[in-house]
Every structure is written in structure tokens, then in C-alpha cells.
Amino acid sequence: MKFAIASLAHETNTYAVDVTGYTERHHFDVKCGNELLRFAGMRTFLGGMIDECNRRGIEIVPIFSAFAPPSGIIKTDVYLEFREAILKGLRDNPDIDALVLEIHGAGVADGFPDMEGDLITAIREVVGPTLPVTAALDLHGNISLAMTTQFTALFGNHLYPHTDSADRGAEAVSAAVDALNATTKPVTELVSLPILLQASTTDEGFPAAEMNKICSTIESRPGVIDCTVFHGFPFTDTADVGVHVVCTTDNDRTLAKECANEVAQWIWDSRERFTTESHTPDSAMLVAASLIAGGKRPIVINDTSDNPGGGTPGDGTHLLGAMLEHQIPGSAFAMLCDPIAVKEAISAGVGNSIELTIGGRHGPLHGPPLKVQAKIRTISDGRIFLTHMMRGYPLNVGPAVGIRVGEVDVILTSQPSQTFDSEIFKLHGIDTSECSVVGLKSSAHFRAGFNHIAAEILCADSPGLTTLDVTNFTHAAFTGKLWPTDPNTEWTHS
Ligand SMILES: [Zn+2]
Structure with a gap:
């Protein structure tokens, strides 16, 4: 088996443009080809992907990685250059069996408010609709339909602090193997909640830990491949801001939707408990x-x-x-x-x-x-x-x-x-x-x-x-109300 790996990861605080400006090319740590293999052994998404490929004897085609610390909106030409580097790597290697990608999920480039949605759309135009393309990503991702309908499966951090990134990277590789061998046929459902969630650690004793327990119970059900809550990134003014429950099952859309709704309902009912205790x-x-x-x-x-x-x-x-x-x-x-x-x-x-x-x-x-x-x-x-x-x-x-x-x-x-x-x-x-x-x-x-x-x-x-006061930010690109900015926000599952 031959898997391509690549990474384009940036958490974009769209409000930061007014303070620190746009994110430029020089802010990114860019690696090409074999340079990516330096991540082996690290407890990062790429580290987990590389180690899992090596463990399974999968040949790695390392394409490209670009990472910048969180900052303002990425300049258009910078994003287009990085996108093209990934697409070229795919065009140059038509014999790959799968692509495993690291993304963040809350990336915004100028003119591309759903950067990862655009990236997977462009990737599908090159590799077609059936090649397994899985991703490991941050739990602060603002997940879009363009992502859940085009990635074969998405594996977000379960933990905040994100100490499980290497495990999610390994999972993304395993899921691509299973999809390739037709052991599973992953289908994903997305349920989004109009909530701007404060920073919510998943450490024991906090409500996000309880939320994770519900997800892991769901993951033990027959047919469920993954159930993850993306806390979302509230410091982004895009149409996809919010909390997102993503459930992937083995070819059972009804089950995926039911499970995602179950978790989403618990979050909605518990939303007041996620208010973090703080001091001046x-x-x-x-x-x-x-x-x-x-x-x-x-x-x-x-x-x-x-x-x-x-x-x-x-x-x-x-x-x-x-x-x-x-x-x-x-x-x-x-x-x-x-x-x-x-x-x-x-x-x-x-x-x-x-x-x-x-x-x-x-x-x-x-x-x-x-x-x-x-x-x-x-x-x-x-x-x-x-x-x-x-x-x-x-x-x-x-x-x-x-x-x-x-x-x-x-x-x-x-x-x-x-x-x-x-x-x-x-x-x-x-x-x-x-x-x-x-x-x-x-x-x-x-x-x-x-x-x-x-x-x-x-x-x-x-x-x-x-x-923590997320109500300070105006979310003009979002259609509808957002809690807690508007306490009268309503949500019922579909
Ligand atoms: Zn994060």
C-alpha cells in the first residue's frame, strides 16, 4: 500500500487582522517531501500518521506541510500556493492508494471562509470521488458540510489539551486502510449547534469530560466508527462557526444521524454548565x-x-x-x-x-x-x-x-x-x-x-x-442567532 500524507493547518482568528494583520507566507513553517518524515515519533498528527504507516508497512509518499501558529486571515496567494503544492503532489503520484491529511478545521484564507472545505473540494477534483481521503484535525475546527461530505472520514481530537493528536493521526491511517480494503464503508453525518463555546478543557471533573464519555459509549455501539464533538473556534466570523458533532458509521446514515443528535441534545441541554469559572x-x-x-x-x-x-x-x-x-x-x-x-x-x-x-x-x-x-x-x-x-x-x-x-x-x-x-x-x-x-x-x-x-x-x-467572554465578538457571517450572545437562541435537532 502507498499512502500520501500532507498537512495544511492554521487556526484563524479573523478578529486578529485588526491587531496583528494578515497571516503571510513567512509566518508558516513549510516542509516538502522527505522533510515531513522528521515528524516521526512526535506526539503530533503527522507523527501519529507516519508511525502508523511504518507500523503497518505502508509506503509513505510525503507531499507537503505548512503550519503557522494561530493568527489572522491567511493571504489569498499564500493559501493558493499551499493548495497547489498539495494538488501537484497528488497529480505527480497517481498511483497512491489513499491520502491522509492533517488540517485544523478553523482555517480561513481571504476569499475562502471555509478553507478546508475548499481544499477537499480541490483535492477531489484531482483524485476523484472514491480514493480514501481521511483527515486528522483539531477539536476547535468549525466543521462544514463540504468537509463531512467529501472526506472519507474525519478524526478530531477528543482531548483538550490535545494530547491525543498522534492517536487521531494513527486512526486516520487505519480508517483509510479499512476503506481501501472495503472492510468498512464510512458515512458521516454532521449536526451543528448555534453555540459559541468558551475554552472547555476535557480534563476530569469538567462537563466536556462527561460529553466525551457519551461519545465513547456511542463509539462502542456496533457499526459506529467515530463520534467526536468539535468545540469549534468562536473567534472566527464565518458561516460555519459553532459546536459540531460528527459521527461516522459503517454505511448507516440513520445510525450516524441518531448518534450525533443524541450528543448534540446533551450539549444543548447542558450548555449553561460550560461557563468557565474565572477571575480578574x-x-x-x-x-x-x-x-x-x-x-x-x-x-x-x-x-x-x-x-x-x-x-x-x-x-x-x-x-x-x-x-x-x-x-x-x-x-x-x-x-x-x-x-x-x-x-x-x-x-x-x-x-x-x-x-x-x-x-x-x-x-x-x-x-x-x-x-x-x-x-x-x-x-x-x-x-x-x-x-x-x-x-x-x-x-x-x-x-x-x-x-x-x-x-x-x-x-x-x-x-x-x-x-x-x-x-x-x-x-x-x-x-x-x-x-x-x-x-x-x-x-x-x-x-x-x-x-x-x-x-x-x-x-x-x-x-x-x-x-472567555465570547459575546464580545460580532458574528456577521453567521445566519441566525448564537448562544450565549443571544440568550434567546433556539435549537432543535432535525
Ligand atoms: Zn485546538
Whole structure:
């Protein structure tokens, strides 16, 4: 057997265009041909696909991959170039038995609001209607009918943090094998809900964990291949925004529809429970101080409103400002993206103190720039390997520095990134398990890397491009009402 693999993955925050502009060619990490095989062994979608092909003795035809961190709308010519790279790879390899694709599901290019729907339509024009084309994708995908009717099957993350990406990649390969051998004839039904879901971790004790249990019970029913809830990406103004239940069965559309409706009804009835408990940055610091006084540490506080993992600039200062004001000894914060401040700190040199202005360079939404007296403690190249979510993935946040402001350690980077685990702290000589407060930018992925060390986790929300308050965003491209923006939104299953 000969399987082509390819990837085009971007989570597009359409509102970010006003803050950080469009997403350009240079934002993407592009790999061609055999370069894709470097992902082998990583706990990522491509890693899982490659490992599963190798395990089954399937010959891999690696075509193309392009990935950029979440950001604004992709420029039209950039998307068209990437689409053509994939299509050319397919035209050049007419003897493949299947295509296994990594996508995100919430990609938007200028003029292509349903980017993945357009991509699969273009792929079908090359490979025809019957070649197995499966995909592994993010649970924040805004799933369209163009996708569910044209992919042979879709395998979305079940978990948030997405620690199961490699498993879903492997599943996409297995499903393509089964479709090819005619062991199964996958059919997929989509049921969409008019809900803008806040960041909802699937960790034990949260409602999304219960939702997953219902899906796994359904998956154990005879004939069901996959049942997944896509939380959707609320920071996108497209016609397909919302929560989506996707169920794939072995040639039984009625069963697929019934199962998807069953899960969708549970979500609709439970929607109020998905409201995440949060603090303001200041109230989070007050709670942290009293927990620390009671002997608990470290207290992990996540800045969910400026989460570069959702397309924000990563230089927001709402939480960091509160940490600097409260000055709890042993506090540490990572990462604040500010390449200008990094350069200044590097020229000042380790051991010296300088006045620095940090953060807040993209307008007032994410907080003002902060003027600080900073002692330069460490300088690094900002290269780490992730240890929990996406384990093994090499993350490069560019030149970085560790500074101390009063009692607080702050790590400044040249590229925005959410904080997945403690590696960026370690790189700058900070042991997070010894900290009093660990402040970071992330909505839920950090949990995979911090649950085991945190005495307590507090979520700090404030204005921002990924605030929990999804009602701040206007969804002009969506037809109808959306909950909770319009509390009178109604839904009944078809
Ligand atoms: Zn996601």
C-alpha cells in the first residue's frame, strides 16, 4: 500500500487582522517531501500518521506541510500556493492508494471562509470521488458540510489539551486502510449547534469530560466508527462557526444521524454548565496570595484572554501587570513576546539592570506597555522541545531573556507562543515546582504540562482576542442567532 500524507493547518482568528494583520507566507513553517518524515515519533498528527504507516508497512509518499501558529486571515496567494503544492503532489503520484491529511478545521484564507472545505473540494477534483481521503484535525475546527461530505472520514481530537493528536493521526491511517480494503464503508453525518463555546478543557471533573464519555459509549455501539464533538473556534466570523458533532458509521446514515443528535441534545441541554469559572487578574492574585499564605504552592494562573494559541499577539500585560503590582516573592511569568525589549536586554548583558518598556505594543485591548526596572538574569536562543502536549515537537520562540522585576521573574521572547509546559522556565534557570505563583498565557493546553505540579489553577480573564467572554465578538457571517450572545437562541435537532 502507498499512502500520501500532507498537512495544511492554521487556526484563524479573523478578529486578529485588526491587531496583528494578515497571516503571510513567512509566518508558516513549510516542509516538502522527505522533510515531513522528521515528524516521526512526535506526539503530533503527522507523527501519529507516519508511525502508523511504518507500523503497518505502508509506503509513505510525503507531499507537503505548512503550519503557522494561530493568527489572522491567511493571504489569498499564500493559501493558493499551499493548495497547489498539495494538488501537484497528488497529480505527480497517481498511483497512491489513499491520502491522509492533517488540517485544523478553523482555517480561513481571504476569499475562502471555509478553507478546508475548499481544499477537499480541490483535492477531489484531482483524485476523484472514491480514493480514501481521511483527515486528522483539531477539536476547535468549525466543521462544514463540504468537509463531512467529501472526506472519507474525519478524526478530531477528543482531548483538550490535545494530547491525543498522534492517536487521531494513527486512526486516520487505519480508517483509510479499512476503506481501501472495503472492510468498512464510512458515512458521516454532521449536526451543528448555534453555540459559541468558551475554552472547555476535557480534563476530569469538567462537563466536556462527561460529553466525551457519551461519545465513547456511542463509539462502542456496533457499526459506529467515530463520534467526536468539535468545540469549534468562536473567534472566527464565518458561516460555519459553532459546536459540531460528527459521527461516522459503517454505511448507516440513520445510525450516524441518531448518534450525533443524541450528543448534540446533551450539549444543548447542558450548555449553561460550560461557563468557565474565572477571575480578574487582580482577584486571581488576591486568591493566590491567600492560598500561598495557607501553605499551598505553586499557584498556576493562566492568562486566557491573550492566548497566542488562539491568535493573539502574546504581549498582553493584564495578568503580568497584576503580578508585578502584587510582588509575591518567588513568582515567575512566561512568556511575554517583545522582540524589541529582548534586543535591549541582550545588549545590556547579563547581570546589569536597565529600564525597559515591555509588552502592550498592539494597542490597548490586551493592556498597556509596562515600564520596569529589569535585572537581566539569563539569555537564551528560545529553543525547547515540548514535553507534554505535542511531546517531542521543537518549539522555537527566538532569542529570549529572563529578567527580574522586583521579586518577579519574567521571560521575554521574540516570537509569540502559549506556554505548554515548564521547559521555557527551565531554559532560563527557573524550577516552576519551587515557585509561589506561575503566570502564563494559555487557555487550556497548559494543563497537560502543569496539572501535576500546580497546587491550584486559577483562570484570569480580561479584555482580549481570546477572552472567555465570547459575546464580545460580532458574528456577521453567521445566519441566525448564537448562544450565549443571544440568550434567546433556539435549537432543535432535525
Ligand atoms: Zn485546538
